Structure formats: C-alpha cells, structure tokens
Amino acid sequence: MKxxxxxxxxxxxxxxxxxxERGIEVPFEQVDIMQRANxxxxxxxxxxxxxxLPVLELDDGSHIAESVAICRYFEALHPEPPxxxxxxxxxxxxxxxxxxxxxxxxxxxxxxxxHGSPLTRAVMKNQIAAAADQxxxxxxxxxxxxxxxxxxxxxxxxETYSVADILALCTLDFAAKLNDLPxxxxxxxxxxxxxxxxxxxxxxx
Numbered sequence: 261m262k263x264x265x266x267x268x269x270x271x272x273x274x275x276x277x278x279x280x281e282r283g284i285e286v287p288f289e290q291v292d293i294m295q296r297a298n299x300x301x302x303x304x305x306x307x308x309x310x311x312x313l314p315v316l317e318l319d320d321g322s323h324i325a326e327s328v329a330i331c332r333y334f335e336a337l338h339p340e341p342p343x344x345x346x347x348x349x350x351x352x353x354x355x356x357x358x359x360x361x362x363x364x365x366x367x368x369x370x371x372x373x374x375h376g377s378p379l380t381r382a383v384m385k386n387q388i389a390a391a392a393d394q395x396x397x398x399x400x401x402x403x404x405x406x407x408x409x410x411x412x413x414x415x416x417x418x419e420t421y422s423v424a425d426i427l428a429l430c431t432l433d434f435a436a437k438l439n440d441l442p443x444x445x446x447x448x449x450x451x452x453x454x455x456x457x458x459x460x461x462x463x464x465x
Contacts, residue, residue: 261286261287261316261317261318261319262286262287262288262289262316262317263275263286263287263288263289263314263315263316263317263330264288264289264291264298264307264308264313264314264315264316264317265288265289265290265291265313265314266290266291266292266293266298266313267290269293269313270366270430270431270433270434270438271312271313271314271327271430272313272314272327273430273433273465274314274327274328274331274423274426274427274430275314275316275327275330275331276465277426277429277430277462277463277465278331278334278343278423278426278462279334279465280461280462280465281343281421281426281460281462282334282338282341282343284334284338286316291303291313293313294379298311298312298313299311307323308323308325310325312325312326314327314330315330316330316333327427328358328362328423328427331343331344331423331426332344343421343422343423343426344422344423345417345422350417350420353417353418354417354422354423354424357416357417357422357424357427357428358423358424358427361416361424361427361428361431362427364402365399365402365406365428365431366427366431366434368395368398368399368402369395369399369431369434369435369439369441371391371392371395372392372395372396372399372435372439372441373434373438373439374387374392375387375388375389375391375392375395376389376392376393376395376396376439377438377439379438396441399435399441400441403443403444403447403450404447406428406443406447406450406453407443407447407448407449407450408449409449410449410450410452410453411449414453414456415453415456415457416428416453421457421460425453425457426457428457429454429457429458429463432454433458
C-alpha cells in the first residue's frame with residue numbers, strides 16, 4: 261500500500277491530516293503536480309484516469325482516488341475513534357458538512373485559483389479576471405457563514421472534531437496561502453476555530 265501525494269496541495273493534505281489523527285502510517289510517493297507528473301499518459305493509464313491526487317494504491321495494485329473516499333476506506337478499516345460520526349445522526353451531519361465544504365467553499369476557492377493565480381496561467385490560458393473577482397466575493401461570504409455558525413459550535417458538526425473540520429482547514433489555508441484570500445481577524449468565531457484546529461499536531465502532517 262502507498263499513497264500518491266504532493267506536499268502542500270490541499271486535497272492530499274486532507275488525507276495526511278486524517279491519517280495523523282488516527283495514528284495510521286502509510287508509505288507515500290511524491291508526484292510533482294507542478295511538473296504535471298500526474299498528467300502523464302503512464303500515470304493516467306495506470307494510477308488515476310482523472311489525473312488527480314491523492315490516490316491510494318492497495319496491495320493488490322488497485323487504486324482509490326479522491327481524498328474523502330480514501331479517508332472513508334481507512335475509517336472502515338479502523339473505525340475507532342470515528343471521524344465520520346458514530347450514530348446515524350452524527351454521520352448524516354458530518355456528510356452534510358462535507359458536502360457544504362466541498363461545493364460551497366472548495367469550489368469557489370478553486371475557481372479563484374484557476375482564474376486568478378499566476379501559477380495556473382500556463383495551464384489555464386484563458387483566465388477570466390472577472391470570474392476570479394466574483395468567486396473571491398463568494399469565498400468572503402462563506403467566511404461570514406462559517407463565523408456565524410461557529411458562534412454556537414466548537415467544531416463544524418458540533419462539539420466533536422470530524423473530517424469536515426479537516427476539509428475546512430485545508431480549504432481555508434488554500435484560500436489564504438495560495439490565493440491571498442484570508443478570512444478577517446474580526447470574524448472571531450472562525451478565528452477561534454481556526455486556531456483550535458490548526459494547532460492540533462495532525463495539522464502539520
């Protein structure tokens with residue numbers, strides 16, 4: 261078993277944090293996305309047809325792609341302590357927040373990255389500056405939504421840290437560090453949550 265990954269990329273980082281939270285060690289292989297090593301015909305034919313990272317290669321040579329899917333695989337193998345919820349209600353709430361973070365937060369941040377970053381200009385030859393500005397506004401609005409929610413909750417799903425917090429942390433750092441789009445320090449509830457989750461030992465994985 262090994263994990264194809266790339267240091268610093270937000271989606272692989274999700275899996276590294278999850279594994280660190282669970283104390284699971286998996287060998288990994290770096291795939292340089294800046295050199296488009298994940299887009300070579302060999303990688304796409306043998307590892308992941310979509311060309312994305314991370315990808316988990318199992319001992320039989322089969323592969324599981326997508327960060328949340330990989331985390332679910334390990335959750336099934338090692339269910340305690342749970343990061344996807346214990347009861348049906350908790351699992352539903354965690355799933356709700358996974359969807360919210362993926363669709364309403366990560367997608368807009370990704371669009372800022374695609375249309376507004378000089379690092380993506382060589383690949384995205386027709387960047388649309390107006391689209392980047394539009395999605396920056398969407399991200400800033402979502403910061404406000406998270407701040408209001410966290411006024412009454414320690415973590416996204418309530419009082420327990422979950423994989424939804426991992427996704428949100430990676431997205432927040434992706435926005436701030438690679439897109440120059442940090443949340444406002446005046447959003448004190450979001451700031452409190454961020455300081456809590458980003459200082460966990462697993463956050464540096």
